[in-house]
Amino acid sequence: YRELQCESIESFLSGQNTLTILRTGGGKSLIYAAASILSQAxxxxxxxxxxxxxxxxxxxxxxxxxxxxxxxxxxxxxxxxxxxxxxxxxxxxxxxxxxxxxxxxxxxxxxxxxxx
Structure with missing residues (x-):
């Protein structure tokens, strides 16, 4: 995992609104893909x-x-x-x-x- 990925996914899964800002190529796609797969939200x-x-x-x-x-x-x-x-x-x-x-x-x- 890259910087902020685990933290962002854990935040989302704990029910918090989560804002993650990363540079291009920083791994944002993995964050929102994982969040959508691991939750019903x-x-x-x-x-x-x-x-x-x-x-x-x-x-x-x-x-x-x-x-x-x-x-x-x-x-x-x-x-x-x-x-x-x-x-x-x-x-x-x-x-x-x-x-x-x-x-x-x-x-x-x-x-x-x-x-x-």
């Missing part, structure tokens, strides 16, 4: 770029971990966003990648995440 990952989210979702799905992404952009239709939110509510999504803008600019979305 939704893992929310803030990612600044849509292209990076695309790669991360593909990687998680490749390993059998249901993942989705939501971002604040007109490129993602309201219908797609509603489908993802429904899948989250049903427990079908284990990891949700979102942009910070999506979280900050959408009170309804923040409330939905807090109620899961």
């Amino acid at each position: 939704l893992t929310v990952v803030f990612t600044p770029q849509k292209s990076l989210m695309d790669d991360q979702v593909r990687e998680m799905v490749k390993f059998g971990i249901p993942a989705a992404m939501l971002y604040a952009s007109s490129e993602q239709s309201p219908q797609v966003q509603e489908k993802i939110v429904s899948e989250i509510a049903l427990g079908l999504i284990r990891i949700l990648f979102i942009t910070p803008e999506k979280y900050v600019k959408n009170l309804k979305f923040r409330n939905m995440l807090q109620n899961i």
Whole structure:
């Protein structure tokens, strides 16, 4: 394990909201993948770029971990966003990648995440 990986996973598994900030290549993917596998809770990952989210979702799905992404952009239709939110509510999504803008600019979305 690398710096902060065990500590972050243990924090998440103990039921705490966990924020881990590491450099590129610092091992964040292992943290959120392990958290999603070892718990029944939704893992929310803030990612600044849509292209990076695309790669991360593909990687998680490749390993059998249901993942989705939501971002604040007109490129993602309201219908797609509603489908993802429904899948989250049903427990079908284990990891949700979102942009910070999506979280900050959408009170309804923040409330939905807090109620899961």
